[in-house]
Amino acid sequence: MKVRIFVRLKPGVLDPQGRAVHHALEGLGFDGVDDVRIGRMVEMDVADDTSDEALDKMCAQLLANTVIEDYRIEKVD
Amino acid sequence: MKVRIFVRLKPGVLDPQGRAVHHALEGLGFDGVDDVRIGRMVEMDVADDTSDEALDKMCAQLLANTVIEDYRIEKVD
Numbered sequence: 001m002k003v004r005i006f007v008r009l010k011p012g013v014l015d016p017q018g019r020a021v022h023h024a025l026e027g028l029g030f031d032g033v034d035d036v037r038i039g040r041m042v043e044m045d046v047a048d049d050t051s052d053e054a055l056d057k058m059c060a061q062l063l064a065n066t067v068i069e070d071y072r073i074e075k076v077d
Numbered sequence: 078m079k080v081r082i083f084v085r086l087k088p089g090v091l092d093p094q095g096r097a098v099h100h101a102l103e104g105l106g107f108d109g110v111d112d113v114r115i116g117r118m119v120e121m122d123v124a125d126d127t128s129d130e131a132l133d134k135m136c137a138q139l140l141a142n143t144v145i146e147d148y149r150i151e152k153v154d
Contacts, residue, residue, distance in 0.1 A: 006118055021119065021139070030135055032124030041083055041116040042098065047109025054107060062101055
């Protein structure tokens with residue numbers, strides 16, 4: 001089973017990397033860009049019998065820092 | 078307009094970060110995980126009249142390294 005996990009900073013948490021990208025886009029002449037935030041995408045092949053609970057645990061224990069980050073799990077097939 | 082850009086390593090390009098995560102998951106006792114690959118997600122608010130061409134240019138010029146990375150642009154609304 002293919003799984004995608006999207007990890008992003010919680011709203012309100014400062015994103016210096018996003019700011020740098022925003023600034024760089026402006027420097028390159030791209031106008032009209034407002035807010036930029038950078039997140040992570042983890043693509044995994046897991047055994048078909050992997051439970052939602054196990055996936056959730058992987059995120060909470062390793063893949064995301066739940067103090068400042070939210071995550072979303074998406075099963076691809 | 079909200080836009081999400083997903084950047085990931087091309088197939089065949091070595092992903093040491095993904096390997097490290099894979100190894101760490103096994104160390105934590107999560108079995109059945111096969112392949113792990115890490116990508117980036119860039120969320121942007123752009124002006125509604127931003128063309129697909131401009132978005133494509135942003136990716137090619139700054140957001141992705143097209144030598145080793147693929148990108149996908151998704152308009153959220």
